[in-house]
Amino acid sequence: MNASNLRECAPVEISDSDVMAAMKSMQGYIDITPADFREVYHLAYALAKERMMAAFKASDIMSTPVHAVRTDTDLITTATLLAEKGISGAPVTDDAGRVVGVISEKDFFRQMGASQGETFMAVVAHCLKNKGCAATPMKNRTAGDIMTAPAISASAEVTIGAISALLMEKNINRLPIVETDGHLVGIVTRSDLVNAFCMLG
Amino acid sequence: MHYFKKMLGNTQSPPGVAMSEVLWSWLGSFLGIALVALVHYKLLDRTGLVMIIGSFGASAVLVYGAIRSPLAQPRNLIGGHMLSAAIGVTAFQLIGGQPWLAAALAVSTAIAVMHLTRTLHPPGGATALIAVIGSDAVHKLGYLYILIPAGLGAVVMLIVALLVNNLAQNRRYPEFWW
Incomplete structure (x- = not known):
């Protein structure tokens, strides 16, 4: 997995129009601009995330x-x-x-010919291509x-x-x-x- | 370039309010100012005291028209007016001979003090200014200006705000007291 696969757990992006619609649904004059609200939201979200990520050890x-x-x-x-x-x-x-x-399945897969991907399907593909395969070479190993x-x-x-x-x-x-x-x-x-x-x- | 770019703004105005909000704002501010003005014209007229000062018109915008604003809450309404009044009177008494300087110092110091005490209330700036540029009647009050009109007027407006702003089902005031 490369860096681009590492998805950040980012807050759901809200738009100015989302904020405007929410403000409209509230009674009264809301004394804050949509941009300020979004700034507060992002800062508060980061703090909440930090708190949750540290909540358990x-x-x-x-x-x-x-x-x-x-x-x-x-x-x-x-x-x-x-x-x-x-x-x-x-x-x-x-x-x-x-x-x-x-030691995990991946290590066994690798021994069974799954040189790439180290998945069960890689083993299956390897076995089909090579007219069968065996786990026997692993028999006397630790x-x-x-x-x-x-x-x-x-x-x-x-x-x-x-x-x-x-x-x-x-x-x-x-x-x-x-x-x-x-x-x-x-x-x-x-x-x-x-x-x-x-x-x- | 960043400096000038900031002048372009970066967002939009919050949405307008429903007609019911307009009507409640009108009613609250009508009653609030009416009460302050009645006390001024009917009770205090011959006593040399004053009750109505321009800054209450500005307070009415907040405490009846933007009732959820932190600037409109009791702490800010009462604290902002009274602290600014004290600073305005002090500025006039110390350097009233230089009205331009007294006026500038009164407003700027009032804002600083309101910030420091978390009582920021924009009309407080007017209360401080009026203590300097006001009529002789205002000047004669001396530090009484802090209590009447600043403190008393703010309390009267607060009472009306509590009574009127909570009449509507989906309006509430205050957000916090202190």
């Missing part, structure tokens, strides 16, 4: 405990865990429990072999605004939340964010 919305795997977990176990839990990815930790990477590293992670204090920006910017779906020493404490996924914004009304 990672610790308020993260899922915990986290389903994680270790670098030496084999891919069969990893894939089985993801399938059983109905999740599409998980953090990968080292022996000491520190987050060193993230999570540490195919994970995406280093992990993009954040502290429990980071705001939902910063998390949203990070997920958009890095085009990732989950963000492991770690202590300062790298120990895993939770995970924030896109659906956690959707829930958070829902709570904000």
Whole structure:
């Protein structure tokens, strides 16, 4: 995803005629010009957005405990865990429990020939073009072999605004939340964010 | 060029009001000024006091014609007139010998003080000015000018505004008191 895909959450643009129509529907002489009203609206909207984006922190919305795997977990176990839990990815930790990477469907897709796009359909297209394909080369490998590293992670204090920006910017779906020493404490996924914004009304 | 471009303006006038608003504005200002003028001509005529001063005509525009305006609220109406009156009288007493300077100082200082006290009320500028350029009767009042006519007139207009502006279903006054 490039920068032009990053859509800013801008306020709905209102026109002078919208403001004029609204003023007309109110009784009495409204002692403000449409342009001044729009200026107030934009400034107030920016403040409201700032307040909402800082209303929740990672610790308020993260899922915990986290389903994680270790670098030496084999891919069969990893894939089985993801399938059983109905999740599409998980953090990968080292022996000491520190987050060193993230493994997700995308990493598997890449192994299965989806060199571009890293989507399930890219895998399908690859298999059709190459008269079949196999996941067998992955059989004896571990999570540490195919994970995406280093992990993009954040502290429990980071705001939902910063998390949203990070997920958009890095085009990732989950963000492991770690202590300062790298120990895993939770995970924030896109659906956690959707829930958070829902709570904000 | 930016400096001159700013002179072109950048937006439009707010919409005009409904005919009902015109009529309520007319009624309120008629009653408000009538009461102030009655007190002036029927009660105070032989006492040397005055009640009606030009600035109340300007106040009527705001408190009966633009009742939602922050400039038209009680804090501004009362505070703006009384503070400006004090400044106007002081300006006249200190430098009345130079009326042009006293007049300019009275109005400009009144505006500054109204800003600082969040009591900006445009007719206050007239109240300050009249304290300098007014008749001998006004000059003779001295600091009483702050109470009568400035304070009392503003209170009378406020009472009428409270009574009349709240009669209509979809009009309300004030937006805030203080």
